[in-house]
Amino acid sequence: MSVFEASGVSMQLGDSRWLFKDVCLNLEKGDTLVLRGPSGAGKTTLLKCLAELIPYSAGQSTLNGKSPAHFGIPIWRSRVMYVPQRPSIHPGTPMDLFNMAKKYVSQKGKYFDDPIKIGNDWNLSESHFHESWSYLSGGEMQRVSLAIALALNPEVLLLDEPTAALDPESTLLVEKTLKGRTCIWITHSPQQETRVATKSLVLPRLSSNASVSDDESDGTATELSLSLQ
Ligand SMILES: Nc1ncnc2c1ncn2[C@@H]1O[C@H](COP(=O)(O)OP(=O)(O)OP(=O)(O)O)[C@@H](O)[C@H]1O
DSSP, rough: OOOEEEEEEEOOOTTSSSEEEEEEEETTTOOEEEEOSTTSSSHHHHHHHHHTSSSSEEEEETTBBBBBHHHHHHHHHHEEEESSOOOOOSSSSSHHHHHHHHHHHOOTTTTOHHHHHHHHTTTHHHHHHHGGGGGHHHOOOOOOOOHHHTTTSSEEEEEEEETTTOOHHHHHHHHHHTOOOOEEOOOHHHHHHHHHOSSSOOOOOOOSSSOOOOOOOOOOOTOOOSSOO
16 A cells, blocks of 8 residues: 555646646655656645645545544644755754654654754764754755654655755765655756656646745644744
């Protein structure tokens, strides 16, 4: 059985144009599905829909055969976790965020990894996790956020250009760590797709002129916030 399945996922914009229509995908354990397509095709929006961070027009997803309603939306978001390309700036330190997020995702038998250990593999030091977010560079922030998401051990990671801010060396280190994680991975790099994909999906651009903000969060989207947008 697939770990994660989505079928018929569609998003119609306010002026009735379709951003994407009837998206179907499935992930077996350990799959990396690369999601690519032109800018504005709706890749980020699709990941947010799959994480149940924003409402969508049609379609459904299941995790281990069970619907978001079965888990409840906050638990779903902790199991099917969206990791934004650019994390928002948070108050406090990355470890404050990790400790806060742990409380939200805590379930019986839940196991957490150490984000600092993960970060060490990516040339980050412990101090990066204990200083204010605002002191981190873009690339440090991206790795720290990703390390926190990994340490929370979601079943499915929804990765929005997870190495976009990284140099080539860090990119390869992150790819190595992510190998074997069940994930959907947005990238614009064909080379990266060749390295990481076990399957691919292209989202075509249906709507050429979408302009409304995509911030339709229902307000509870970010309790966990690695979905921190
Ligand atoms: N609810 C909405 N109403 C209207 N437009 C929307 C809505 N949600 C998203 N859009 C628009 O749809 C487009 C798709 O945005 P999205 O960020 O998902 O694309 P993308 O494929 O990830 O692009 P990129 O590769 O540039 O990151 C954007 O123009 C966005 O503003």
